[in-house]
Amino acid sequence: MTTTATKKQLHRIDLIFNNDDDCKEILRNALSRSDQEIVNEMVNSGLKGRGGAGFPTGLKWKLTAESKEKEKYVICNADEGEPGTFKDREILTRVPHKVLSGMAMCAKIIGAQKGYIYLRGEYKFLVPDLKKELRKFHDILDELGLDFRVEIFLGSGAYICGEESALIESMEGKRGEPRNKPPFPSVNGFKGKPTVVNNVETLAHSYTILKFGAKKFRDLGVKDSRGSKVFSVSGDTPIPGIYELELGMTVQDFVDDFGDGDCKAVQVGGASGFLVPRKRFAKTTIGYEGKLTGISLPTGGSMMIFNSSRSMYNVLNNYLEFFEEESCGQCTPCRVGCQQLLKGIKAVKRGEKPTSYLDQLLKLTETMKLTAKCGLGQSVANSFSSIVENFREEMIY
Amino acid sequence: MSNMVNLTINGIAVSVEENKTILEAAKHLHIKIPTLCYHKDLCVAGNCRVCVVEQVGNHKLVASCATPVAEGMEINTNTLKVRNCRKHIIELLLTEHREECTKCYRNGHCELQALSAEYQITNQDFIDLVPDKNYTVDRLSPAIEKDDSKCIRCQRCVRTCAEIQSVGAIAVAHKGSEMKISTFFDRSLDEVVCTNCGQCIVHCPTGALTEKSYVEKVWDALADPDIHVIVQTAPAVRVGLGEELGLGLGTRVTGKMVSALKRLGFDSVLDTNFTADLTIMEEGTELLTRLKRALVDDDPEVALPMATSCSPGWVKYIEHKYPEYLPNLSTCKSPQQMFGALAKTYYAKNVNVAPENIISVSIMPCTAKKFEANRPEMKDSGYKDVDFVLTTRELAVMIRQAGIEFEKLNDESFDSIMGVGSGAGAIFGATGGVMEAALRTAYEIVTGREVPFENLEIIPVRGLEGVKEVTIKIEGTVEAWNFLEGVELKCAITNGLENAHQLLEVIKKGDKFYHFIEIMACPGGCLGGGGQPFPVDNEIRMQRMNALYEEDRNLPIRKSHENPEIVQIYKEFLDEPLSHKSHKLLHTSYVKREQY
Amino acid sequence: MDFHEKLVQNLVSKHGKDRENLLPILQGVIDQERFLSEEAILKISKEMSIPAADVYGTASFYSFLDIEPRGKYVIRVCKTITCAMKGKNQIVLAIENFLKIKVGETTIDKKFTILQTNCLGWCHKAPAMLINDEVYTELSPEKVVDILREYKEKN
Ligand SMILES: Cc1cc2nc3c(=O)[nH]c(=O)nc-3n(C[C@H](O)[C@H](O)[C@H](O)COP(=O)(O)O)c2cc1C
Numbered sequence A: 001m002t003t004t005a006t007k008k009q010l011h012r013i014d015l016i017f018n019n020d021d022d023c024k025e026i027l028r029n030a031l032s033r034s035d036q037e038i039v040n041e042m043v044n045s046g047l048k049g050r051g052g053a054g055f056p057t058g059l060k061w062k063l064t065a066e067s068k069e070k071e072k073y074v075i076c077n078a079d080e081g082e083p084g085t086f087k088d089r090e091i092l093t094r095v096p097h098k099v100l101s102g103m104a105m106c107a108k109i110i111g112a113q114k115g116y117i118y119l120r121g122e123y124k125f126l127v128p129d130l131k132k133e134l135r136k137f138h139d140i141l142d143e144l145g146l147d148f149r150v151e152i153f154l155g156s157g158a159y160i161c162g163e164e165s166a167l168i169e170s171m172e173g174k175r176g177e178p179r180n181k182p183p184f185p186s187v188n189g190f191k192g193k194p195t196v197v198n199n200v201e202t203l204a205h206s207y208t209i210l211k212f213g214a215k216k217f218r219d220l221g222v223k224d225s226r227g228s229k230v231f232s233v234s235g236d237t238p239i240p241g242i243y244e245l246e247l248g249m250t251v252q253d254f255v256d257d258f259g260d261g262d263c264k265a266v267q268v269g270g271a272s273g274f275l276v277p278r279k280r281f282a283k284t285t286i287g288y289e290g291k292l293t294g295i296s297l298p299t300g301g302s303m304m305i306f307n308s309s310r311s312m313y314n315v316l317n318n319y320l321e322f323f324e325e326e327s328c329g330q331c332t333p334c335r336v337g338c339q340q341l342l343k344g345i346k347a348v349k350r351g352e353k354p355t356s357y358l359d360q361l362l363k364l365t366e367t368m369k370l371t372a373k374c375g376l377g378q379s380v381a382n383s384f385s386s387i388v389e390n391f392r393e394e395m396i397y
Numbered sequence B: 001m002s003n004m005v006n007l008t009i010n011g012i013a014v015s016v017e018e019n020k021t022i023l024e025a026a027k028h029l030h031i032k033i034p035t036l037c038y039h040k041d042l043c044v045a046g047n048c049r050v051c052v053v054e055q056v057g058n059h060k061l062v063a064s065c066a067t068p069v070a071e072g073m074e075i076n077t078n079t080l081k082v083r084n085c086r087k088h089i090i091e092l093l094l095t096e097h098r099e100e101c102t103k104c105y106r107n108g109h110c111e112l113q114a115l116s117a118e119y120q121i122t123n124q125d126f127i128d129l130v131p132d133k134n135y136t137v138d139r140l141s142p143a144i145e146k147d148d149s150k151c152i153r154c155q156r157c158v159r160t161c162a163e164i165q166s167v168g169a170i171a172v173a174h175k176g177s178e179m180k181i182s183t184f185f186d187r188s189l190d191e192v193v194c195t196n197c198g199q200c201i202v203h204c205p206t207g208a209l210t211e212k213s214y215v216e217k218v219w220d221a222l223a224d225p226d227i228h229v230i231v232q233t234a235p236a237v238r239v240g241l242g243e244e245l246g247l248g249l250g251t252r253v254t255g256k257m258v259s260a261l262k263r264l265g266f267d268s269v270l271d272t273n274f275t276a277d278l279t280i281m282e283e284g285t286e287l288l289t290r291l292k293r294a295l296v297d298d299d300p301e302v303a304l305p306m307a308t309s310c311s312p313g314w315v316k317y318i319e320h321k322y323p324e325y326l327p328n329l330s331t332c333k334s335p336q337q338m339f340g341a342l343a344k345t346y347y348a349k350n351v352n353v354a355p356e357n358i359i360s361v362s363i364m365p366c367t368a369k370k371f372e373a374n375r376p377e378m379k380d381s382g383y384k385d386v387d388f389v390l391t392t393r394e395l396a397v398m399i400r401q402a403g404i405e406f407e408k409l410n411d412e413s414f415d416s417i418m419g420v421g422s423g424a425g426a427i428f429g430a431t432g433g434v435m436e437a438a439l440r441t442a443y444e445i446v447t448g449r450e451v452p453f454e455n456l457e458i459i460p461v462r463g464l465e466g467v468k469e470v471t472i473k474i475e476g477t478v479e480a481w482n483f484l485e486g487v488e489l490k491c492a493i494t495n496g497l498e499n500a501h502q503l504l505e506v507i508k509k510g511d512k513f514y515h516f517i518e519i520m521a522c523p524g525g526c527l528g529g530g531g532q533p534f535p536v537d538n539e540i541r542m543q544r545m546n547a548l549y550e551e552d553r554n555l556p557i558r559k560s561h562e563n564p565e566i567v568q569i570y571k572e573f574l575d576e577p578l579s580h581k582s583h584k585l586l587h588t589s590y591v592k593r594e595q596y
Numbered sequence C: 001m002d003f004h005e006k007l008v009q010n011l012v013s014k015h016g017k018d019r020e021n022l023l024p025i026l027q028g029v030i031d032q033e034r035f036l037s038e039e040a041i042l043k044i045s046k047e048m049s050i051p052a053a054d055v056y057g058t059a060s061f062y063s064f065l066d067i068e069p070r071g072k073y074v075i076r077v078c079k080t081i082t083c084a085m086k087g088k089n090q091i092v093l094a095i096e097n098f099l100k101i102k103v104g105e106t107t108i109d110k111k112f113t114i115l116q117t118n119c120l121g122w123c124h125k126a127p128a129m130l131i132n133d134e135v136y137t138e139l140s141p142e143k144v145v146d147i148l149r150e151y152k153e154k155n
């Protein structure tokens, strides 16, 4: 057999983690350009948020820059709570100066003097090193004459605080309950002031764009999904870890490279993402466009691989336990919906409810998707429907 | 002028101010969108999600209570998608909810029940979550009961307690499926800063927060032939009770109420307005005495401003949160407790009934009065001064149970003694009322002339604003009060404890000085009390307020000191305001309390 | 002044009385005491002028801001999907057997508490756990016992 010979290796990119830069020069150079130029560079790069929602980063900066408010904030979202995601930790460990430079650039453009890194409590061990890094960075800023300071704000164990408005509530000393939107943080953020919230990786990419220009970034990827992306690969794979890959690959390409040869399904985007079953591997590309069949990348590039020994019922059960606990609990569809889904699949499995109950639960997830207040409740439907629809028999027997 | 925004709702064009929500815009078109977590008095939460509507071009539904209108928006409130989602949401709420409508205090007055009737939720397909919930029910407080199994977690109570009352006795705790409304470490409401004001009750859509009911105890007393049961009715009850019994908002039902109470079998139907007038005599004199000590004797000990003490919600608030201001509280008991102390002394002697055979009941717009009646010191008559306190709502329950067709009743008058009240006593039920009543009397005592306001109506103290101020220059004093000549008496009035908090902070900082402040715990004063009918908002409060002022205008006597029964009680029993006997029966003291 | 009051007062003067400093202050108490006692919350509430119920409600939202007494070393084993797939149950069992307590409990000497938690961000090295702020990955039942043995010897 020639399987190993034909196994295709995906193109590994080395933009994020290559570490031979002098960020001072990059920043100095950027500071000499006009804000408008840099915003255009960001917009032209096609960079979209790597935290999950995929909002165009250049546009976000531009919108926040337009506000006349004097006081503004830049927040780096390092709450990274999505199951199966760990790339932000790696970025902050290995190339923190890129993230900080991205924040500084954003601050200059929108007119912020203060930035925060909202670091999840689970990553507290990173604090000493990050603080060292901050001191160095602040010196550089002083040298360049940029009035900007970054502080670390530590989370305390709540997945929902990764949602940007919950994150802001949390920073204000409150329960991490997502806010009503609109208004968005770009208008009404931290302490009611215009705020940019960006994912760690997004900020690191913005550094790449500053360094190499929009074109180099744009040349990577496909149509609406430009650039590279850091993937967190886990589960049934011989090579779990963190990989920077070009956007636009199919799940099949991915599985060929990372699978253990017995791959049954891949969860793309963590518990709030979609499960892609084997029969869809070839048809599904990883990027921002399209819907389930075309693709998905809901949250930050988590790729969890399941081989045929795994029970999809157990997987779904685990996700639902996660959501039932980590929902902030404020809104009805999510708080009660998650409990019903969890209890519901158990009841079907035990035979206490007819199998048709699964269809009722699917309808319920549709309601959750349509009515939940934030992305958490809205996205429970993703994994639920993609698992139940593709592995219905595993839910029953 | 703010900008107008054009949108369509269900195909009908409407133009509203730009900061309005879809919900408000729909109201303009007389389209009702169901709501649960929304309340006019409170900031928007947007958590129940029953108010979702469809916005053309947006796949997701939007919460109409929380979404501002935008130019060109096309909204549909009654599509299949909307209806199905709403139904799901109501069903979900019901699975977390111990459904026992027929055994629930709020049966017939519950927003969840009404909504599930409206959407014809007749089946339960989803799994009942209650058995796994371990819900707590707190019945330890003498005033307020909290039953978590009825709670839909709309957070209206939490917002009320924080925003309107600045008490923060209850908060949202835990997350996910465990999320609940909780006190400090889930203690009983009886042990925490709760002021018993009951605002959370009137803002709660369900039976999760209710008053402790004493209806059965009162029926028992009424059924006992050896017991002489008397009842007093607070001013605000007569402008709220009608709402609960099918009459329009702000209907004055004083005569019908008296008639109903007589039919219920009370041996004597009396009026708290009488002791409201008595409060004015005592409190007014106390104020003048404090002023004398401050202005003539230069006594540094005297605490000014003097604050009213007739709102037990306010009293408990200050005991918890501003103990350093306890000396500023008037030592006067509330009218209810003055009445109670006199009922088993002065009244008992007068009607020749042994005090131990008297049960004294009071009908109040208030839940804090239930707590107040149970304060250990409230036994100055030698007995429990007030035995049972019922809310306006509970009285309505009794009237209905007795089969009384309330709206058909003829007017009757209060019994005597302690059944005559002046217009000044009546307006105690509205914010500013105590101040107005006090000024009517004090000014006249000091100057020998009526307050210089047309028709005795001191307009600046009236209305729903958070903090009202009035300054009255005292001129032409009679001899005994010459030391007040030329003094500008500075007064402030607030309603709702958040406003009280603001006022106290201003005073604390020394930014403002006042001689006398009136504080009512509830928004609008007692007419907006925690024992008043559901629902409540500012429009309703205004209607009740207008009714109270109308009551005042229509009474023959409108000044406390002119109330003949007041004259009589001082002559026959109390001697004079602040006499030794008054001190014993009508005045009280306060305690410092914990801050949780 | 007792220890609590000092601790809280120091934290408040370090961070400030504004509400946005509540989390760092709560975390500061946790660092010292491993849980938030009624006294500590009350003191914070007084110092910061936030209602005690509100401080309690806020703390109870965050799984690392424990409001129940905890041991000196709080073990949090990840129970989310990858760790579950890679043998988290055996890890928990090994810990339970070694410490002779169940998940949710604290040893009598108040040294250890076993809890479970959600994804720690080490799925590529599952199963993972935290002991206080320290991360341990690629656990096996043997490895976890070795780790705990070391903690047992520490003070
Ligand atoms: C439940 C939930 C959890 C989220 N968690 C994270 C997270 O851990 N990290 C993150 O960067 N974004 C997270 N997000 C997305 C943020 O709300 C926000 O969109 C993002 O931080 C914006 O940054 P970006 O545009 O750079 O992606 C989450 C969203 C939801 C709804």
Ligand code: SF4
Pocket: A160, A177, A178, A326, A327, A328, A329, A330, A331, A332, A334, A335, A372, A373, A374, A375, A376, A377, A378
């Ligand atoms: S969807 Fe879930 S997490 Fe989001 S606001 Fe509602 S309850 Fe909270």
Ligand code: SF4
Pocket: B144, B160, B161, B165, B167, B168, B169, B170, B193, B194, B195, B196, B197, B198, B199, B200, B201
């Ligand atoms: S009675 Fe008043 S103080 Fe007590 S919980 Fe309710 S609103 Fe708060």
Ligand code: SF4
Pocket: B150, B151, B152, B153, B154, B155, B156, B157, B158, B181, B203, B204, B205, B206, B208, B209
């Ligand atoms: S107690 Fe009442 S007002 Fe408070 S959250 Fe529950 S249902 Fe809402």
Ligand code: SF4
Pocket: B196, B197, B310, B311, B312, B313, B314, B365, B366, B367, B368, B369, B520, B521, B522, B525, B526, B527, B528, B529, B530, B531
């Ligand atoms: S304002 Fe009136 S109803 Fe409210 S607590 Fe005070 S006395 Fe009771």
Ligand code: FES
Pocket: B034, B035, B036, B037, B038, B045, B046, B047, B048, B049, B050, B051, B052, B063, B064, B065, B066
């Ligand atoms: S009424 Fe709008 S979400 Fe509750």
Ligand code: FES
Pocket: A083, A084, A085, C078, C079, C080, C081, C082, C083, C084, C118, C119, C120, C121, C122, C123, C126, C127, C128
């Ligand atoms: S699932 Fe355990 S660390 Fe991610």
